[in-house]
Amino acid sequence: MPEAHEPVPEHHAATKLSADEEHLARLGYSQELNRSWSGFSNFAISFSIISILAGCFTNYAAGFNNGGPISISWSWPILGIFILIIGFTMSELVSAYPTSGGIYWWAAKLGGARAGFFTGWLNLIGLIAVTAGVSYGCATFIDLTLDTVSDGWAESSGLGTIFIIFVVVLVLASVLNIFSSHLMAVLNNISVWWHVAGALIIVLILVIVPDSHQSPGYVFTETFNNSGWFDGSTSAFGFFAVVIPFGFLLTQYTITGFDASAHLSEETESASNAAARGIWQSILYSVIGGYILLLAVTFAIPDGVDGNPANAEVGLGGVAYIFNTALGQNWAGLVLFISAAAQFFCATACMTSASRMTFAFARDNGIPGSRRWAALSANRVPANAVMFVAITAALVTLPALKSINGIPTAFFAVTSIAVIGLYFAFAIPIWLRWRIGDDFELGSWNNGAKYKWMNIVAVVEIVVVCLFLMLPTVPAGAPWRDEFTWASVNYAPIVTIGALVALAVWWTVSARHWFTGPKTTIDKAVVEVFDE
Template sequence: MPEATEPKELSEDEKHLARLGYSQELNRTWSSFSNFAISFSIISILAGCFTTFYQGWNNGGPIAISWGWPIISLFILIIGFTMSELVSAYPTSGGIYWWAAKMGGPAAGFFTGWLNLIGLLAVTASVAYGAATFVDLTLTTVSSGWADGYSLTRIYVIFLIILVIAAGLNVFGGHLMAIVNNISVWWHVAGAAIVILVLVFIPDTHQALSWVFTHEVNNSGFNDNQTSGLKFWFLVLPLGLLLTQYTITGFDASAHLSEETSAASEAAAKGIWRSIAYSAIGGYVLLLAFLFAVQDPEGVSAGGGSVDVIFGQALPEGWHFLVLLISTAGQLFCTAACMTSCSRMTFAFSRDGAIPGSKIWSKVNPKTKVPTNAVLLCAVVGAVITAPALVSVNGLPVAFLAVVSVAVIGLYLAFAVPIFLRWRLGDDFEPGSWHNGRKYKWMNLIAVAEIAVISVYFILPFTPTGVPGNADFAWSSVNYAPILTFGTLIVLAIWWQVSAKKWFTGPKHTIDETVLEAFDS
């Protein structure tokens, strides 16, 4: 047997990977900080807190944000702890798909993998599109001529340019993306700090502490826009909590990059929970700064709850431009990181034969050690599924919003499967160096319950006009998430029964069986 296959010649990371059935194909050049950085960049408080602020404002107002953000963040942190334990035991690029297949068999792996991949593709596209809208918005603040030329076609062209740049950075090399993500962390930290300081010192007046923590807004159309009664507290307000759930997602990236991270069993585990914790703290301070800076609450509601309205009220043009520029750059970093995570999941899922054309998408560039074809596939699919954004309904890219609405549900449902399977496995689970001890018994149940509850709210109509049977019902207001989610599950179920279960057997080994037996002995 060649010396290169002898266990003694391998690092501890390579030995661990070999025990899981894989040889080292990707460059293991990512540090613990870089692993944390990619999840922190994908969560991106400079993206979600800006682009989804309206969700919290319109559905509850300040209380949905000042109280909702820390409460939901705590639940998401528990989800993160359960996933940290899993990645420590199974540090592979397949991430949650691989964990599900290991603990629940091929069917669990197949459904989890596709939900995860579809979610990552949609999230990558939606983040890139959000970045494109902010590039356009930033230019609009300094050019009236640019503002006059607004169109969805222009947004889509900017979106395509962003996708090309993100793909180019990823194709060039994994080490480059590690550096980019490291820079991204400091941009997010410094950028958020600058935005907070600007909103503290530049506005002439600020809202009172009591207003930030007690004021209620109902701009949803439900409950006659009243802020009292059970419908407000159990329908409207929970819809506002989706701001937090949408923003703090994508942290499974630390798992997808574990095969490129040194000391992955510890580093990837810490990368997941730390990215959640630090984003929760930073995002909370940032959102509070937004709320304190509100000058005219009625004006914000009239503007659809857009955070840009707050900036327009509180800041002179130059400061307004600076804040948008900081957020836009953060969203560009986020897009590149999303592309990295998506491509690694595509590579890993293809390596195990789950995606049509797997041999193409699982190829690794021998020079850069990057799954180049997987990167390009993610970019092309992102461009295709975003094409409906060219169609306008009342000035909005409704068809595209319908496509990406399934993204977060898909990701969190995929998270729930291995978390539940680990709980079911109980003490038979073999933990890695980072684990939750006996706390898994309640942590995993809470995590699954939170995902189940929040998923219900993700599929509810967001406005009365989206409720079938309503006198003012309009298809443009429908929340297509339940249709797309259940439709996806039905298609996957048919595919599994008709074909996939005959050829998909779960994770495949890429090393010789005798070598695997040597590591297992």
């Protein structure tokens, strides 16, 4: 097999290639990765990364503290519709350009090398952050599970213990990814059924086991402001204009990572259709399944000692408080175990997606040390890229060793970085596709004339939500407040803006002289055969 940056010899032009390999050849690449993923496996990896059993639980408190039940019951379906529109616009793009580079490749194709450079780095930052966030969330739920089923575990638990579990999760996910691409396809197929069956079991437990449930009036009209802003008011204009949007993190973080279907397109059969379906179907089913799950959790919120719903306790303890109080130790332990296992599947899938993006971007010389990160192992897996993602994910999560009142605020910052990096990366090619208009070369799956409004709606939603996620989430994180502390700072905007400034300087001083966008790894003679 040729090296990552070497052209395929001309005699390969005579070789009979599949339709997928011909399409990839027209885009300039030889078939280096193992194309062993079915359409279901492609859908499965995005569905696994979205993981309603991960984001819905790990960020439940973020939504609940910033709005209360209405932030769950109303924000989720409304934002879900907008994200589905984003998915449709990306499905059209992957159908036309099914490459592992995905988002970056689309931007470079439609907007030139500079657009590709910025998009590639935003996408890479987002994928590494989401891998870190999911893996840390998995470690937290493993810790919660052990704390629930073992009376003595809490004595030795703490942020240090959770961080050690987090590192172990990264190591295990890396080993599984390095072993075999086909193994990852099988694991993601299993993951789908674990998520479906697990979510169904948890919903049934939450419906049957609790002695009482909250009323529909509570779930759909109750407000709660535990953000610290506006003195806890739930009637001030700022509550609706600022606090509730802070809670958008729950939905926007959970339903992300669906670009995995694009990054695995070079390993998927009938990719032009299968990867497109993988994106929008994974979003649609996750929005529906996640909403049912979140409603079941919210209806199960117990009453506090004064007979009122335990809003403050839920705000502090999240879903773990709900499960332990409403279900009891044994049932809570089962629910937490199901979720922790699902989150491990999710972390492993995130590692797969991030490593394929790293491989593709390095293949086009977009990362320092590109030759190393674009290298494939004997199993045709980008093993070096896997290790790069794992180590970087561990490093960016180090601030989670520091807590505010026992809460690792850095975890929520990492999830915000994941959302901002990924969705800003999505917005660039979506905007460029709209700008190019009817001159865009459509794939077999497309939105027809509907792209004219879909792409604009998608970009506006991304910009608005991401701007809210860069604001100080608590008063102590605002530099103009007397109670300001650096430990409370939302460092998502610092990382995002810092990265953009660094990339702008890097591009101006150096990268523009050597980064030319997607390279060709297949001899032009091969492409000419198909174009005749």
